[in-house]
Amino acid sequence: AQRVTQPEKLLSVFKGAPVELKCNYSYSGSPELFWYVQYSRQRLQLLLRHISRESIKGFTADLNKGETSFHLKKPFAQEEDSAMYYCALKGRGSTLGRLYFGRGTQLTVWP
Amino acid sequence: DTGVSQNPRHKITKRGQNVTFRCDPISEHNRLYWYRQTLGQGPEFLTYFQNEAQLEKSRLLSDRFSAERPKGSFSTLEIQRTEQGDSAMYLCASTKDTSYEQYFGPGTRLTVT
Numbered sequence: 001a002q003r004v005t006q007p008e009k010l011l012s013v014f015k016g017a018p019v020e021l022k023c024n025y026s027y028s029g030s031p032e033l034f035w036y037v038q039y040s041r042q043r044l045q046l047l048l049r050h051i052s053r054e055s056i057k058g059f060t061a062d063l064n065k066g067e068t069s070f071h072l073k074k075p076f077a078q079e080e081d082s083a084m085y086y087c088a089l090k091g092r093g094s095t096l097g098r099l100y101f102g103r104g105t106q107l108t109v110w111p
Numbered sequence: 112d113t114g115v116s117q118n119p120r121h122k123i124t125k126r127g128q129n130v131t132f133r134c135d136p137i138s139e140h141n142r143l144y145w146y147r148q149t150l151g152q153g154p155e156f157l158t159y160f161q162n163e164a165q166l167e168k169s170r171l172l173s174d175r176f177s178a179e180r181p182k183g184s185f186s187t188l189e190i191q192r193t194e195q196g197d198s199a200m201y202l203c204a205s206t207k208d209t210s211y212e213q214y215f216g217p218g219t220r221l222t223v224t
Contacts, residue, residue, distance in 0.1 A: 009151070043114075043215050044202070051211070086153050086154075090211070097142070097166060098156035098167065103151065104153050
């Protein structure tokens, strides 16, 4: 079964502190994983995807197939990073069109 | 605004009534997706279209739900005989064939009383 788990519903850090949002997945084969973000009163938008191996707004995420994880990290959190973050897995085979989302982690960065 | 648009943004209805939502994707996007999001959960896939063809439906989409995309442009999602459990945010997203990024609309929040 294809599944995404985000164990932390809420995460709070102070500005300047490192942050790591956890994501674990269940998938056979090579997964395609994404992080989506939703800022207050805005729509859901793509933050980054593992295929592109890029850093967006200082965030990076590395796929660890051994641990089936795709954690999102930022070395120095900023107040504007406060948002809801969703990890998502692209379906395969008969479910190719869909994304499987985790329940999300609400990140709050305190000044 | 050239992003995905959804109407209405909010809908309050009484149990047993029918409701219809509309989604207008980004103009050159031929794939369109519907998701449902309940409180405290991430979006859950409902169905998706490639052009006018409905290619996949989730088991979440009961017989009371129907979606159409008649001309391969906008899409409608209808819920018949609404139940309180249908209360949720209904999200629409679109993408090009070769793009991995799904662009989301603002959602329609449905409240069934």
